[in-house]
Amino acid sequence: MEQTTKNKSMAIYLNKLKTYFSKPQNVILLLFGITATFSTVAPIVAIIQDTFKIHPGTIDAHLTGRAAGYSIVNYTDLFTSKLAKTNLWTPMINTVLLAVFTCLISIVFGGLFAFLITRTNLKFKKYLSSIFIFPYIMPQWTLAVVWQNLFNSNAVTGTSNGLLASLFGFMAPKWWCQGLLPCALVLGLHYAPFAYIMIGGIFRNMDANLEEAATILDTPKWKIMTRVTLPMVKPAILSTILLVFGSAMGSYPVPHYLGLTTLSTKYVSMNSKYTGEASILAIIMMIFGILILGMNQMSLKSRKSYTTVTGKSGQISKINLGKVGKYLIGIVLIVITFFTSIFPILSFAIETFLPNPGDYSFLYTGNLSNLTTKWWLTRGNDAGALYGQSGILFNKMIWKAFGGTMLVAICCALVAGTIGTLIGYAVSKNRRSKWANYVNNMAFLPYLMPSLAVGAAFFILFSNEKINLFNTYALLIIVGTVKYIPFASRAALNSMLQLSGEIEEAAIIQDLSWFKRMFRIIIPIQKSSIISGYMLPFMTCLRELSLFLLLCTQGFILSTTLDYFDEMGLYAFSSAINLILIVTILICNTLVNKITGASLDEGIGGK
Secondary structure, three states: OHHHHHHHHHHHHHHHHHHHHOOHHHHHHHHHHHHHHHHHHHHHHHHHHHHHEOOOOOHHHHHHOOOOOEOOHHHHHHHHOOOHHHHHHHHHHHHHHHHHHHHHHHHHHHHHHHHHHHHEOOOOHHHHHHHHOHHHHOOOOHHHHHHHHHHOOOOOOOOOOOHHHHHHOOOOOHHHHOOHHHHHHHHHHHHHHHHHHHHHHHHHHOOHHHHHHHHHOOOOHHHHHHHHHHHHHHHHHHHHHHHHHHHHHOOOHHHHHHOOOOHHHHHHHHOOOOHHHHHHHHHHHHHHHHHHHHHHHHHHHOOOOOOOOOOOOOOOOOEOOOOOHHHHHHHHHHHHHHHHHHHHHHHHHHHOOOOOOOOOHHHHHOOHHHOOOHHHHOOOOOOOOOOOOOOHHHOHHHHHHHHHHHHHHHHHHHHHHHHHHHHHHHHHHOOOOHHHHHHHHHHHHHHHOOHHHHHHHHHHHOEOOOOEOOOOHHHHHHHHHHHHHHHHHHHHHHHHHOOOHHHHHHHHHOOOOHHHHHHHHHHHHOHHHHHHHHHHHHHHHHOOOOOOOOOOOOOOOHHHHHHHHHHHOOHHHHHHHHHHHHHHHHHHHHHHHHHHOOOOOOOOOOO
């Protein structure tokens, strides 16, 4: 009797198990839940272990007198030595200030731009909406290099004179050329399009009932803005802070170019002689990312809802900027976006024809005969003025790196896009499940961690005697996939949540297989969102430096090759690589827009 009861219980359990796994979304969640956990936790464990490890030939080996083993000396030396202020506290304060100011600048500038585009009668909207997103599409360091080309001077920064110094003799003060302020401004301008997309979408799709009800009740305009409109935009502001803060904390190229010591720049400088202590800096960067995720979860729980008490649904009339104002503000924004979006392309192009890149004295004299094509057309210069390098058009290292960049970007986009889409689908089907929420959070966590810290963790995990993938495309694709899955998973999740479950249920009743349901019904309906889930990893991977900096050498991908030429002093080559990257990204973005009709600023109001 007892045996029969056990057999029945086992049969019931197996039947439940079979029913559970008969649903594709459950299989997806289990498979990618385990994968996401390993790909997120294993690198973190590896880097934590590295903070205790004694590395031969480094400071921890010197302090302990041992060449191997484990010790807490890295922690005691980093936090309590005479160099603690230089190696830890100053970089950490600079990093936090940079992240905070970047969030403020991006939200204020991007949010104000979104308001002007969606809520006013501003002129030139279509052009401004399209051009405003360029800084986000371009590599992060683009505006940093342009800042140098504009404001540097021999008298202040000790470099060749930039454009303003050459043309007008204007010597910008050092605090404007280098340090926290220019870094925050450059990163703020880089991420302002992101704030514009997030906040503009809310402004565009906001229920007009709320503001109309307040207007009917004779509420002043300023009170409508502060009590109704801004609270409705709060979720978009929180999302922007969530994504921008972590990205700004992990930024390496901007502080590197503009002379600010942060945790990321200090990690790179300490990694060879203070290896264990550098790993502690990476852990600190990761902790900030996890804290931001925790704050976001708390904000989601406490988020308020708003209900109309009167008024009909309608479109609120747009604010009238006046006959002069709508043109004047539009022209001012055209000038600003020219310097953030078009001037960088022109600047990099001009740099590649200057005999001495960065020196714009030819503009002052008006002598164009000094311009040269040597940086582009030199062949086989084994012992000449190009430091043994062939010209850009004939440089095998550059074009091999270009091929490597395209390979990594395409593979990351395909893998991350597919995995992210499947996770988004599975989570939307089990939205009330704790396991689904766990998988969703684990897939999203790498995005919140600073790129350099993620790269460092995978460098430690896959650069040892047992598993050595350093300087392989396989490692770059693995790391890129883990980092960019959140793009695709969030895009897919948001679109799948809008899809009624009845559509798929009808297909199930018709006995259509899961593959047919996906490829014939779900994917065609949510085509634009799913394509975005593939394109965002592709675009981001093309211009990534911080994530891949530690994982490969020069000549492997364009971003690390650019850094190599900068170190060599071949600034014409690095400008050419910037130009190649920007043109490639813009061409790919335009092709996708034309083929699919999908655009980053689509639906915000640039008409």
